Amino acid sequence: MKRPGIITVLCVMGFLSIVVSFPRVFSPEVKKLGSFMPALFGLLVAANFMSYIGLWFMKRWGAELFCLAYFIKTLLDLVLRQFGFSFYLAQAFSLFCIVVILLHYRKLDRNL
């Protein structure tokens, strides 16, 4: 299955966002939120990264993993009341990704 251009763009932007959010995992700000917060944020970044790989290869599990990671991350931000500029930017980008993913969901491969 040929990958649509919009998904390629999303994936490239996603990989760039991983490069930005990866160092945040062990930043002093996240550490201040709690001992296990870097671990939790780290897992979410890893899940996000894997989901972009999945989407790059047009796999359904990539889309599903992306939605799951988005849901958990949003829940965590809401609980921790992290409503900075980065929260709204991430929300806008993620919601846009979800819409694109849903539009192309049928084209995605069911296998691993």
Next chain:
Amino acid sequence: MLRLLFKESLLFAWHSIVSNKLRSMLSLLGITIGIFAIILVFTIVDSLESNIRGSIQSLGNNVVYIQKWPWSFGPDYPWWKYINRPTPQYYELDELQRHCRSTEALAYRLGGRRTLKYRSNAIENAVIAGVSYEFYKIKNFDLSLGRYFTRNETEAGYRVAVIGAEIAKGLFGEQDPLGKEFKIAGQKATVIGVIKKEGESMLGMSFDYQVAIPFNFARQILDPRSRNADPVIYAKARPHVSNAEMMDELTGVLRSIRRLKPFAEPNFALNETSLITQGFDALFEVIGMAGWIIGGFSILVGGFGIANIMFVSVRERTNLIGIQKSLGARNIFILYQFLSESILLSLIGGLVGLLLTWLATLAGQSLMDMEISLSGANLILGLTISVLIGIISGFVPAYSASQLDPVEAIRSNA
């Protein structure tokens, strides 16, 4: 089934790492250095922070310092505004005690450095604190021997002293210091109490090296007008009274004592211990950031190293992957196998980094005589970063291995 799959993957990963010892060691070196740099900086910052916070705690959270100079950090300190201010006077303490309702205790302290002598033993530049009676209610200290001054001794200026543990050791050695007479700048004083050893204070305020004497006795030894005397009035808030409320009252009373006009700027400073904490917070943030950047780059390089080695590993074992797949191995097994290898590699690198950090903290403790310890939070952080690097750098090679066509994989000459 999943457990078996996981166990098998781990076994394969372990065999692969063991069979290429030198290559594995070199590739995990980047992670080791990165984890060591980040966690060591975080550990030092945390330890310094907890030591300083402990020292500040001992000063009391609900204590306000009435002084000439305000506590402030940064380059723009307007010293010319404060230099002509009067220093707090002892009579002001009396006035404050008479008028303030929000304070639990008020005390006066005058400082200076003088030589102490007992027979042939001498301590030069020992810190002498001339204090008023309620000083013991402000400062948290325990006595290991003897007692504190009585109100009568303080007001009448008896020649008595309560000394720090190190002063007692330096002057009297193994002898019992209680009742012994020693000289402070030539004036005789009798030891009536010894303060329990407090240990090093990051702010240099440990009582181990201080001698407390009644204020009216200290007047004969110390000059209240000297620049080094730094007179202070301490005010401790009553329970359930906030510092802000107490400071409002203190400001009003002090303005009336000093007869300041309604719009005149106050000529005194009310300092809180939280100001010190704020000053240090900025410093720790900078150190933490520096460690984060240095360690972050090392980890990034380490991650690329692991990704590279995983691609090489997949290439080398393409035949094997083909055989495994043709014998029925599922894609997920191949994925787990390579992902476990990269996570295991990274985790070993991280563990070695943490071990080095722990050894560095031990060395630091013995060299600097300071409490430095690798906290649980930093341990978790180190392990998290290792696993994360393992996943991110190993996922693409592992996934590409899992997608190989068995026939083509067996045919490959790698």
